[in-house]
Amino acid sequence: MVKTTADMNALLKDMGTAAKSAAKALRKSSTDAKNEALLAMAEALEENKSFILEENKKDMDHSREAGYQDAMVERLALNEARIDSMKDGLKQMAALADPIAKTQDQWVNKDGLRISKRSVPLGVIGIIYESRPNVTVDATGLCLKAGNSVILRGGKEAVNSNKALVKVLQEGLSKSSIPADSIQLITDPSRELAAEFMKFNEGLDCLIPRGGANLIQSVLKNATVPVIETGTGNCHLYVHEQADFEMAESILVNGKTQRPSVCNALETLLIDRSIAKEALPALTDALVQKGVIIHGDETVCSITDEAVAAEEEDYEKEYLGNEIAVKVVEDYEDAIGHIEKHSSGHSDAIITGSYEHAQNFLNDVDSAAVYVNASTRFTDGAEFGFGGEIGISTQKLHARGPMGLEALTSYKYVVEGMGQTKG
Amino acid sequence: MVKTTADMNALLKDMGTAAKSAAKALRKSSTDAKNEALLAMAEALEENKSFILEENKKDMDHSREAGYQDAMVERLALNEARIDSMKDGLKQMAALADPIAKTQDQWVNKDGLRISKRSVPLGVIGIIYESRPNVTVDATGLCLKAGNSVILRGGKEAVNSNKALVKVLQEGLSKSSIPADSIQLITDPSRELAAEFMKFNEGLDCLIPRGGANLIQSVLKNATVPVIETGTGNCHLYVHEQADFEMAESILVNGKTQRPSVCNALETLLIDRSIAKEALPALTDALVQKGVIIHGDETVCSITDEAVAAEEEDYEKEYLGNEIAVKVVEDYEDAIGHIEKHSSGHSDAIITGSYEHAQNFLNDVDSAAVYVNASTRFTDGAEFGFGGEIGISTQKLHARGPMGLEALTSYKYVVEGMGQTKG
Numbered sequence: 001m002v003k004t005t006a007d008m009n010a011l012l013k014d015m016g017t018a019a020k021s022a023a024k025a026l027r028k029s030s031t032d033a034k035n036e037a038l039l040a041m042a043e044a045l046e047e048n049k050s051f052i053l054e055e056n057k058k059d060m061d062h063s064r065e066a067g068y069q070d071a072m073v074e075r076l077a078l079n080e081a082r083i084d085s086m087k088d089g090l091k092q093m094a095a096l097a098d099p100i101a102k103t104q105d106q107w108v109n110k111d112g113l114r115i116s117k118r119s120v121p122l123g124v125i126g127i128i129y130e131s132r133p134n135v136t137v138d139a140t141g142l143c144l145k146a147g148n149s150v151i152l153r154g155g156k157e158a159v160n161s162n163k164a165l166v167k168v169l170q171e172g173l174s175k176s177s178i179p180a181d182s183i184q185l186i187t188d189p190s191r192e193l194a195a196e197f198m199k200f201n202e203g204l205d206c207l208i209p210r211g212g213a214n215l216i217q218s219v220l221k222n223a224t225v226p227v228i229e230t231g232t233g234n235c236h237l238y239v240h241e242q243a244d245f246e247m248a249e250s251i252l253v254n255g256k257t258q259r260p261s262v263c264n265a266l267e268t269l270l271i272d273r274s275i276a277k278e279a280l281p282a283l284t285d286a287l288v289q290k291g292v293i294i295h296g297d298e299t300v301c302s303i304t305d306e307a308v309a310a311e312e313e314d315y316e317k318e319y320l321g322n323e324i325a326v327k328v329v330e331d332y333e334d335a336i337g338h339i340e341k342h343s344s345g346h347s348d349a350i351i352t353g354s355y356e357h358a359q360n361f362l363n364d365v366d367s368a369a370v371y372v373n374a375s376t377r378f379t380d381g382a383e384f385g386f387g388g389e390i391g392i393s394t395q396k397l398h399a400r401g402p403m404g405l406e407a408l409t410s411y412k413y414v415v416e417g418m419g420q421t422k423g
Numbered sequence: 424m425v426k427t428t429a430d431m432n433a434l435l436k437d438m439g440t441a442a443k444s445a446a447k448a449l450r451k452s453s454t455d456a457k458n459e460a461l462l463a464m465a466e467a468l469e470e471n472k473s474f475i476l477e478e479n480k481k482d483m484d485h486s487r488e489a490g491y492q493d494a495m496v497e498r499l500a501l502n503e504a505r506i507d508s509m510k511d512g513l514k515q516m517a518a519l520a521d522p523i524a525k526t527q528d529q530w531v532n533k534d535g536l537r538i539s540k541r542s543v544p545l546g547v548i549g550i551i552y553e554s555r556p557n558v559t560v561d562a563t564g565l566c567l568k569a570g571n572s573v574i575l576r577g578g579k580e581a582v583n584s585n586k587a588l589v590k591v592l593q594e595g596l597s598k599s600s601i602p603a604d605s606i607q608l609i610t611d612p613s614r615e616l617a618a619e620f621m622k623f624n625e626g627l628d629c630l631i632p633r634g635g636a637n638l639i640q641s642v643l644k645n646a647t648v649p650v651i652e653t654g655t656g657n658c659h660l661y662v663h664e665q666a667d668f669e670m671a672e673s674i675l676v677n678g679k680t681q682r683p684s685v686c687n688a689l690e691t692l693l694i695d696r697s698i699a700k701e702a703l704p705a706l707t708d709a710l711v712q713k714g715v716i717i718h719g720d721e722t723v724c725s726i727t728d729e730a731v732a733a734e735e736e737d738y739e740k741e742y743l744g745n746e747i748a749v750k751v752v753e754d755y756e757d758a759i760g761h762i763e764k765h766s767s768g769h770s771d772a773i774i775t776g777s778y779e780h781a782q783n784f785l786n787d788v789d790s791a792a793v794y795v796n797a798s799t800r801f802t803d804g805a806e807f808g809f810g811g812e813i814g815i816s817t818q819k820l821h822a823r824g825p826m827g828l829e830a831l832t833s834y835k836y837v838v839e840g841m842g843q844t845k846g
Contacts, residue, residue, distance in 0.1 A: 024763075226650070340447075367835065369835070369836040370837055373841055373842055374840025374842070374844075375840075378532075384836070395649055396546060396833035413792040415793065415795070415802075417794065418796055419673065419796055421677035421681075
C-alpha cells in the first residue's frame with residue numbers, strides 16, 4: 001500500500017475536519033452528556049466482548065506468526081477480565097468531577113474590565129501509542145471527559161484490536177448525544193503517515209506519545225505539534241545515614257520489585273558511606289532474594305559478594321527489569337550531585353529521619369515527584385487521586401508528573417466591558 | 424566565520440552548562456535576592472547609558488549602510504528615554520509578587536501520603552527574537568524574577584546593542600548574589616547555530632520566539648525543544664444588530680488605529696446585514712479619516728464607495744498596518760462561522776446590547792481572549808494586571824493569551840510519607 005504525501009495529507013485533513021467539528025460539539029456538551037457517553041461506551045464494550053476478542057485473536061495470531069516475543073504478545077492480549085477493566089475505567093471516569101467550565105480566577109482591571117480565566121478543553125488531542133489496546137479505551141475516555149476529541153494512532157501489531165475497540169466505542173457514542181466522530185483512528189500502519197501526523201499542526205492541539213523510549217524520542221525529534229513528553233523514569237532511592245533501615249528495605253523492595261517494568265520503579269540505590277557496611281547487606285540480600293541483579297560500585301562489591309561491578313553507564317540506565325545500580329555516596333551533597341547528574345526528573349526519594357535533610361531534599365531535587373520516606377511507585381494518577389491518568393509528564397511545560405483530567409484542558413480569557421478602549 | 428556542527432554544539436553545551444548551574448542557584452534564591460538583582464541591573468543600565476548608546480549606534484550605522492528600511496532602523500534605535508523605560512521595567516518587576524515557592528494545592532491521599540503541588544521555575548529558557556533590543560532586558564528581567572536563567576539569541580542587526588546590554592546586565596548581577604551566568608547571549612548570528620539552538624533539548628526547558636510570523640513559523644517547524652507559540656493575531660470585531668453604534672465606532676477605531684502594528688490590533692470587521700446600511704457608513708468613514716484602507720465584500724462596496732473589493736485572502740491577512748477587511752454577515756451564526764474559519768485564536772470581540780448574544784459569543788468563540796463591548800487592544804500583560812509580559816501565547820498548551828510571570832513557572836509534586844509502600 002504505497003501512498004503519496006498528498007494522499008496522506010488528504011486522509012489526515014479529513015480526520016482533522018471531523019475531529020475538529022466533534023470537538024466543537026464536545027466543548028459545548030454538558031457534564032451529564034459527557035458522562036452518559038462514557039457509560040454508553042462502557043455498555044457497548046460489555047455487549048461486544050466476543051467481537052473484540054475475535055479481532056484481538058487475529059492480532060495475537062499474526063504476532064505469533066511474525067515471531068514476536070512472548071512479552072509483546074502478552075501486552076497485546078485481551079480477555080474478558082481486561083475488557084471488564086477497560087469498562088470499569090470508563091465508569092470511573094463518568095464519576096470524576098468535570099474539569100471544564102470552571103472559572104479559575106476573575107478580577108476587574110484598572111479600566112473596569114471584568115476578566116475571567118475559564119477552563120476550556122484543549123480541542124483535538126493526538127495519541128501515538130504502542131501495543132497495549134487498553135490505551136485505546138483509557139485515553140479516549142479521559143480525552144472525552146475533558147471535552148476533547150481524539151485522533152488515535154496505535155501500533156500496527158494491534159490494528160485489528162484497535163479497529164474493533166474504536167468501532168464499539170463509536171457505536172456506544174451513537175447512542176449518546178456526543179458525535180461518534182469524537183474518536184478517529186489511523187489504521188494505516190506506515191511510518192510515513194505517522195511522521196505526517198506528528199506535523200499535523202493544522203488539526204492537532206497537542207500530541208501525547210505513550211510507549212517506550214524509542215517512540216518518545218522519535219516523537220520529540222519529529223513532531224512540530226506541541227508534545228507532552230511522558231514516561232522516562234531513572235528513579236533514585238537515597239538511603240541517608242539517619243534512615244530507618246527497615247523502612248529503607250521495605251521501600252527499596254517495593255520500588256524495585258513490585259512492578260519493575262514501569263517508569264516509577266527504582267533504578268538506582270544510593271547509600272551513605274557511614275552506614276553502608278551496617279545497612280547494605282540486608283538491603284542487597286532482600287533484592288537478591290527477589291531475583292534482582294545488583295550492579296555495585298567498588299565499595300558495594302567490597303561489602304557484599306552478591307553484586308557485579310557497575311559500569312558508569314549503569315547509572316544512566318532505565319532497566320525496567322530485575323536489575324539495579326547501587327552506589328555508596330560520601331554524604332548528602334554527593335547524593336544530590338549524583339541525582340542531579342543522572343536523574344531523568346521523574347521520581348526520586350530519600351529515606352531519612354532527619355527533618356533538615358528531608359526538607360533540603362524536597363527543595364534540592366528538581367524532579368516531577370520528590371519523596372521523603374515513601375515509595376516512588378506512588379507516582380501515578382490513581383494513587384495521587386486524579387482518577388485516571390493519560391501519562392506521566394517528564395517535561396516542565398504545561399503539565400508535570402501524573403496527568404489527570406486537568407492536564408487535558410487549557411483556558412481562555414473572557415473580557416467583559418461597557419465600551420472601554422485603550423488610552 | 425565557518426563553524427562545524429561540532430563547534431556549534433560545543434558552544435551551546437558550554438552555555439547550557441553555565442545556564443543550568445545558574446538556574447540551580449536561582450531556583451534556591453530568595454525573593455529579596457532576586458529583587459536586589461533586578462534593581463542592580465536597573466542601576467547598571469543607568470550607569471552605562473553612554474556605552475550602550477555608542478554600541479547601539481554601530482548597529483544603526485551598519486543597518487543604514489546595509490540599506491535597511493527606516494522602520495527597521497527605528498526598531499533598533501535606543502535613546503535615553505528607551506533605556507529609562509527598560510530600567511523602569513526592571514524596577515516594576517522587582518515590585519511584582521514572586522510566583523515561586525507557592526503551594527498551589529495540598530492533599531492527603533488514601534495511603535496517608537501528604538502530596539503538595541509546589542510552583543517551581545521552568546529552569547533554562549531560550550528566547551529567539553528580532554531587532555528590538557528592549558527584549559534583551561525585558562525578557563531577561565521576567566525570566567530571572569521567576570527564577571529562570573536565559574539563553575538569548577537576538578537578531579544579527581542588533582548584535583552590538585545586545586552584547587552591550589548583556590554585558591551591563593551581567594555587571595549589575597555581579598553586584599548581587601545572583602550569578603552573572605544567569606544571562607547567556609549567543610553572538611554568532613548564523614542561521615545554522617540558531618537551528619542547533621532550536622534542537623538544544625539537553626540545555627533548554629523551553630523556547631519562546633518573539634518576532635514576526637516568519638520567525639515564529641521557522642521556530643515551530645524546526646524546534647524540538649518545547650516551544651510557546653506567540654503572537655499571530657487575526658483579530659475580529661463583530662458588530663451585532665443590537666450594538667450601540669457609537670460604542671462600535673469607538674472600539675473599532677481604537678482596535679484598528681491606536682497601534683496597527685501589534686498583534687492585538689483589529690484586522691477584520693464583521694457587521695450584521697440588518698444594520699449594515701444604517702451603521703456601516705459612519706464606521707468606514709471614521710476609519711478612512713484615520714487613513715485606513717477598507718477591503719469590503721460586495722455588499723460593503725454597494726453601501727459605501729470608500730471600499731475596495733476584498734479578495735478571499737483578505738480575511739486571512741494580518742495586515743499589521745492601516746488596512747482592514749470588512750464583511751457583511753447574515754446573522755450571529757454566520758459571524759461565528761466566519762470567525763471559526765479565519766480567526767488565529769488571539770482576540771475576538773462582539774459589540775452587542777443583547778445579553779444572550781454576549782453570553783453565547785463568550786462560549787462559542789475559541790480564542791485566547793474573547794471580548795464583549797471592549798477593544799481587543801487590551802490583550803496585554805500590563806493591561807491584564809500581570810505586570811510584565813513575555814509574549815502572548817496563541818497555543819493551548821501550558822499558557823494561553825498574555826503570559827506574565829506565572830507562565831514562566833512549572834510545578835513539582837512533593838510527597839511526604841512515613842514509610843508507605845504500594846500494595
